[in-house]
Amino acid sequence: MAHENPPSLWRWMKKSAKTITGNNGRQVKLAMHQERSMPMELSGHIIQYLQDDMASMIRCGLVCRTWLTISRPHVFREICLDNRNTDEFASLIMHSMSTIPPSVQKLELVPSPPPDPRWLRRLVPFLGYLADVSFLNVENVDWSALHSNSRMNFVSTFNTLTELYLGNIIFVELSEVETLISSFPLLESLSLSQVSWASSQSAGSSHRLPPSLKKLTLLSTKIHPILSWILSHDQPHLIKDLGLKTIETADTEAIRQYMVTLGPRLEAITLGFQKPVTHSYIPVDTEAEAELTSSPSSYTSTNPKCIVLSLLTGLRTVTLSNFINHADPLTSSSSFWAPFIIESINSLHVERVILEIS
Structure with missing residues (x-):
């Protein structure tokens, strides 16, 4: 006895059947499988x-x-704008049918040096379309060329910014740097590389680092003024990841004070030196400081430890920047200090010690 097709299956086959005409003129109905998209x-x-x-x-x-x-x-997640593609990209995002702006999460504004005073000023009106950017990299621009309204529009565009990198930018005053980095309420990571200012006039306690900031990196940027500004507040901002990659002698006291303030809250630290160092770069126990010289051959296990580093009992990652120069392995700005620094660490939570090759 032949089995009859279930009614539901029969209805599906009949509904999905397709009539085709063969070479002999006869019409044949074929049951077509229902298409299902992934x-x-x-x-x-x-x-x-x-x-x-x-x-x-x-x-x-x-x-x-x-x-x-x-x-x-x-x-379109990552967009890099320079002198060549700015106009073309601006025309794309301004189109009424454009769906590009919501996709842009990482924006790099990197014109070719030397800075063109007009480049960023012309670009600011179009940046308002990119309201969802979370990472911003700005390099080789003339910040002083922006009028106050343009600066305000620039800052207000990136309300969702969490990471900011500034490179090779000259400001008129230190207060301009402080005002800029204080304007992003959700900022979590800040890197300043080759950032300088003509005047050290500070805004003082009127501007503060965003409360959400967790990581601060300073490279080829004056460390002392930035840390002094942070320390000038009644309650200095406490971060978890601190990178000081070009330490100079003048920075020692500010670094000492800020490390004491951070204490066990600091989880990661990166230290690097502007040039081969002497013992004056790192604060050590003054009673034993005379025993330490700048000659690597004088280092022994009895040399003084850095008391400030020993206070960072919450450290998990320690990085020594520019430990070895890949082009000249004999040149290093921190190889002598590596055992000294590591021996000074008193944290039981250290998981990684990184020696960078520059």
């Missing part, structure tokens, strides 16, 4: 593995509308 979540999970292969990611966007929607945030 769930968007699964497609997104697969496509994200191509985020480091931008050429393939762009090709995925040409497959279908669904894949275009999925791949676009990856394609």
Whole structure:
């Protein structure tokens, strides 16, 4: 006895049947399988593995509308603007049908040096379209060329900013630096590289670091004025990750005071020196300081420890920047101090000690 098709299955086959005409003119009904698209979540999970292969990611966007929607945030996640592509990008994001702006999470403003006073000033009006940026890198720009309104518009654009990198920028006054970095309420990471100012006039306690800031890195930037500004507040801001990569003799006292303030709250520290150092770069026990010289051959296990470093009992990561120069292995700004610094660490939580090759 032949089994009859279940009614539900029969209705599905009849509904999905397609009539075609063969070469002999006869019409035949074929049962077509119902097409089912892959769930968007699964497609997104697969496509994200191509985020480091931008050429393939762009090709995925040409497959279908669904894949275009999925791949676009990856394609436009990181945008770098310079002298060559600014006008073209501005015309794209200003279009009424543009869907690019919400995808931009990381923005780099890096014109070719020397700084063109007009470049950033022309760009500021278009930055208002990029309100979802969380990482901002600004280099080689003339901040003094911006009028007060332009500066205000620049700052107000990035309300969601969590990471800020400033490189090779000259400010008129230190207060301008303080005002800028204090204007991002959600900022978690701040890096200043080759940032300088003509006047050391500080804004003092009228501006503070954002409460959310956890990481501060200073490279080829005057350390003493920045730390002195932080220490000038009634309750200095306490961060968890401190990077001081170009320490000079004049910075010693400010570093000492801030480390004492941080104490066990500091979890990661990076130390580097502007040039081969002498013992005056790091504060040590004054009673034993005379025993320490700048000659590596004089180092022994009885040399004095850095009392300030021993107070950082919450450290988990210790990094020595520029430990070895890859071009000249015999040149190092911190190889002599490496055992001295490491021996001074009194934290039981240290997980990593990193010796950087520059």
